[in-house]
Amino acid sequence: MTTAAELDAADPLARFRDRFVGAESDLVYFDGNSLGRPVAATANRLDVFVREEWGGRLIRGWDERWMDLPTTLGDDLGRVCLGAAAGQTAIGDSTTVWLYKLMRAAVDHVLRTDPDRTEIVIDTDNFPTDRYVAEGIAAERGLSLRWIEVDTAAGVTADQLRDAVGERTALVVLCHVAYRSAWLASGAELTRIAHDAGALVLWDLCHSAGSVPVGLDEWDADLAVGCTYKYLNGGPGAPAFGYVNGRLHGELTQPIQGWMGHTDPFAMGPGYTPAVGIRRFISGTPPILGMVAMQSMLELIEEAGIDAIRDKSVALTSYAVELADATLPQVTLASPRDPALRGGHVTLHHERMREVTARLWQRDVIPDYRDPGGLRIGLSPLSTSFDEVERGMVAVAEALR
Numbered sequence: 445m446t447t448a449a450e451l452d453a454a455d456p457l458a459r460f461r462d463r464f465v466g467a468e469s470d471l472v473y474f475d476g477n478s479l480g481r482p483v484a485a486t487a488n489r490l491d492v493f494v495r496e497e498w499g500g501r502l503i504r505g506w507d508e509r510w511m512d513l514p515t516t517l518g519d520d521l522g523r524v525c526l527g528a529a530a531g532q533t534a535i536g537d538s539t540t541v542w543l544y545k546l547m548r549a550a551v552d553h554v555l556r557t558d559p560d561r562t563e564i565v566i567d568t569d570n571f572p573t574d575r576y577v578a579e580g581i582a583a584e585r586g587l588s589l590r591w592i593e594v595d596t597a598a599g600v601t602a603d604q605l606r607d608a609v610g611e612r613t614a615l616v617v618l619c620h621v622a623y624r625s626a627w628l629a630s631g632a633e634l635t636r637i638a639h640d641a642g643a644l645v646l647w648d649l650c651h652s653a654g655s656v657p658v659g660l661d662e663w664d665a666d667l668a669v670g671c672t673y674k675y676l677n678g679g680p681g682a683p684a685f686g687y688v689n690g691r692l693h694g695e696l697t698q699p700i701q702g703w704m705g706h707t708d709p710f711a712m713g714p715g716y717t718p719a720v721g722i723r724r725f726i727s728g729t730p731p732i733l734g735m736v737a738m739q740s741m742l743e744l745i746e747e748a749g750i751d752a753i754r755d756k757s758v759a760l761t762s763y764a765v766e767l768a769d770a771t772l773p774q775v776t777l778a779s780p781r782d783p784a785l786r787g788g789h790v791t792l793h794h795e796r797m798r799e800v801t802a803r804l805w806q807r808d809v810i811p812d813y814r815d816p817g818g819l820r821i822g823l824s825p826l827s828t829s830f831d832e833v834e835r836g837m838v839a840v841a842e843a844l845r
């Protein structure tokens with residue numbers, strides 16, 4: 445078995461680790477998929493922003509840069525991480541709010557053209573907020589949910605989706621990488637299945653953006669959302685992103701029509717006329733501080749390249765699986781074994797993992813816990829070393845003993 449030191453020495457992205465706050469300490473961080481470490485450059489960037497841009501430009505900052513930041517940074521994110529051409533991605537709100545706005549816009553559009561499409565297809569192991577928002581929209585609009593029952597150690601397959609969709613389907617809501625198992629869905633294939641049934645599809649990219657290449661335009665996806673505090677290291681509560689395929693901009697009307705989505709916000713006119721393009725999906729004043737914080741990570745991702753990041757992610761998760769197989773015979777893998785079907789984390793199952801997680805946190809080894817009995821090991825590619833994986837897995841074995 446190759447050692448951690450050999451893997452680190454051969455890692456073409458190893459040099460990026462020093463660019464994160466805290467990477468020099470002995471702490472083992474296995475939760476970069478919930479809250480990425482800060483990029484060191486972010487501290488200075490925020491300082492300069494406060495002193496010079498906010499402090500110096502004051503209200504002029506809105507005209508000079510901030511008004512356009514949701515879409516200019518959205519374009520950067522689209523290019524670097526999402527496979528989305530410019531003009532289709534905007535930043536702001538939370539993922540939950542984007543889910544509401546885009547799901548509502550999608551079902552309203554479909555119902556206008558075909559009132560018999562009264563179902564939203566979603567899986568039972570989709571992230572809670574996605575399921576709750578879908579439930580709320582179904583109640584608001586008199587729709588029903590069609591549930592795909594999934595194995596919590598895997599995710600939605602093409603066959604399952606094919607069985608669930610049909611002429612009643614308005615919208616399909618899927619995660620690209622499952623938050624529990626890390627199951628990596630086939631974006632292109634599942635999008636095609638939804639389209640063949642005449643439905644729209646919304647992809648939740650929270651656990652993909654920044655760790656797994658995404659091809660929204662290539663898949664011909666309709667809608668997508670995702671957060672920026674996980675693998676995009678934007679910081680706690682950093683604003684989320686929404687993507688709407690350009691071919692739908694003129695068709696969809698979003699439900700939170702605020703002044704910032706108006707065609708001319710400062711005309712302050714009597715009625716609402718939506719802006720042309722992705723701007724119509726913005727609602728209120730954009731959260732600029734949160735966008736400043738995520739820029740450093742986007743620059744690092746662009747420098748490293750998302751394909752190289754994915755290669756390292758596969759190597760890290762494969763190494764964690766290899767160590768689990770060799771040292772944790774009492775544990776079962778609750779993630780796909782095939783790296784081609786796995787995103788950036790690995791979930792290990794044992795009935796005592798809740799206690800194990802608490803014990804590890806006391807020792808500065810930080811994974812997280814997800815029911816049932818899942819220890820989730822998130823391996824953010826640019827900030828995690830193979831040595832860190834090895835030390836963490838030794839600690840898991842000790843805590844289990």
Ligand SMILES: *Cc1c(COP(=O)(O)O)cnc(C)c1O
Nearest residue numbers: 538539540571573623648650671
């Ligand atoms: C983290 C996560 C969210 C979080 O939504 P917030 O509105 O930021 O709280 C939503 N969906 C998925 C799949 C997630 O992993």
